[in-house]
Amino acid sequence: MSKQVILTGLRANSEFHIGNYLGAILPMVELQKTHAGKYQVNMFVPDLHSFTTPIEHGKLYQQTLENLKIFVAAGLDISDSDTYIYRQSYIPAHSELTWILDCFAYFGEANRMIEFKEKADKQDNVSIGLFNYPVLMAADILLYGAKWVPLGDDQKQHMELTRDLSLRMNNKFGEVFVVPEEWKEQLKFAKRDNGVRIRSLRNPDKKMSKSVSDPSGTILLSDVPEKAAKKIMGAETDSVGAIHLDFEKQPGVSNLLQISALLDQEPLDKVANEWDGKTSYGDLKKHVARQVEDFLKAFQSSLSKVNEKDLMTKLVSDEKAMNKVANETLLEVQKAVGLRPQ
Numbered sequence: 001m002s003k004q005v006i007l008t009g010l011r012a013n014s015e016f017h018i019g020n021y022l023g024a025i026l027p028m029v030e031l032q033k034t035h036a037g038k039y040q041v042n043m044f045v046p047d048l049h050s051f052t053t054p055i056e057h058g059k060l061y062q063q064t065l066e067n068l069k070i071f072v073a074a075g076l077d078i079s080d081s082d083t084y085i086y087r088q089s090y091i092p093a094h095s096e097l098t099w100i101l102d103c104f105a106y107f108g109e110a111n112r113m114i115e116f117k118e119k120a121d122k123q124d125n126v127s128i129g130l131f132n133y134p135v136l137m138a139a140d141i142l143l144y145g146a147k148w149v150p151l152g153d154d155q156k157q158h159m160e161l162t163r164d165l166s167l168r169m170n171n172k173f174g175e176v177f178v179v180p181e182e183w184k185e186q187l188k189f190a191k192r193d194n195g196v197r198i199r200s201l202r203n204p205d206k207k208m209s210k211s212v213s214d215p216s217g218t219i220l221l222s223d224v225p226e227k228a229a230k231k232i233m234g235a236e237t238d239s240v241g242a243i244h245l246d247f248e249k250q251p252g253v254s255n256l257l258q259i260s261a262l263l264d265q266e267p268l269d270k271v272a273n274e275w276d277g278k279t280s281y282g283d284l285k286k287h288v289a290r291q292v293e294d295f296l297k298a299f300q301s302s303l304s305k306v307n308e309k310d311l312m313t314k315l316v317s318d319e320k321a322m323n324k325v326a327n328e329t330l331l332e333v334q335k336a337v338g339l340r341p342q
């Protein structure tokens with residue numbers, strides 16, 4: 001029997017920051033390490049998703065490759081023969097299947113997507129692409145028969161839509177799709193009962209984000225390490241006067257504890273216990289600033305050593321292999337809906 005597929009995609013519409021790194025990239029790399037040999041791992045860059053909201057198009061192509069390099073620098077083993085990396089737009093079946101699924105997805109269900117509403121609220125001209133985002137995501141998953149899709153909580157609804165669509169199509173046409181596992185099972189699989197959300201250093205009630213115009217609250221992976229350390233020193237804290245892990249009452253301090261724990265790959269509880277009750281926020285900041293500085297130095301050095309030629313060779317060969325898989329699924333669907341002879 002062929003191996004079960006774990007599939008993950010990380011958007012490339014802006015530069016990555018340490019929130020992306022600690023909350024998404026590292027867990028993905030860990031997942032590959034944990035499951036190497038037993039599962040097939042698909043790691044792709046959803047470049048077609050990148051401009052569902054406005055971006056600088058002139059930077060997209062390079063950014064996509066840069067993000068793949070970042071995965072490798074973070075430890076993704078591209079010599080593993082069960083791991084496939086690819087760019088969504090290099091596999092036309094994604095777009096093709098999206099159209100077919102569109103005709104079975106209901107306007108009402110797509111209109112209930114919270115992420116759509118949140119993003120639409122922030123824009124003047126809302127594209128149909130943004131509305132269609134979750135259906136393209138369903139195509140990304142269903143083309144490869146992926147059972148396991150590790151995702152953050154904000155993507156739960158999209159995952160449920162994917163399951164609903166696959167079940168609906170299977171009921172109507174027979175077993176055309178592998179149905180991804182339920183959300184509960186996904187969380188267990190990814191060992192992610194409490195999601196990691198790194199917050200802005202300046203507005204710790206919000207998550208760290210490149211899109212908030214908040215440069216001093218966000219540490220980019222490309223930041224000069226010493227400058228990043230200064231951002232930590234300038235992090236917003238509170239007036240409680242003692243360190244406690246409490247994201248409600250002390251979000252700034254708790255965020256620093258979280259960053260510290262993740263950078264040391266230690267459980268958050270353990271790190272929080274070490275600092276609990278101490279009164280010098282300055283000591284905590286100095287400690288985390290040093291950790292961030294060291295991390296960025298090491299990371300940027302690994303990034304500069306990534307062999308681009310090897311990466312491109314792997315990418316091109318994986319895209320060929322994945323086109324084959326995706327086209328096979330697409331053909332089954334085309335047959336099912338009557339676009340191709342049975």
Ligand code: TRP
Nearest residue numbers: 008009010011046049137140141
């Ligand atoms: N929506 C995902 C995110 O914002 C990115 C994504 C697109 C994705 N297609 C996917 C993730 C398919 C997993 C599977 O993070």
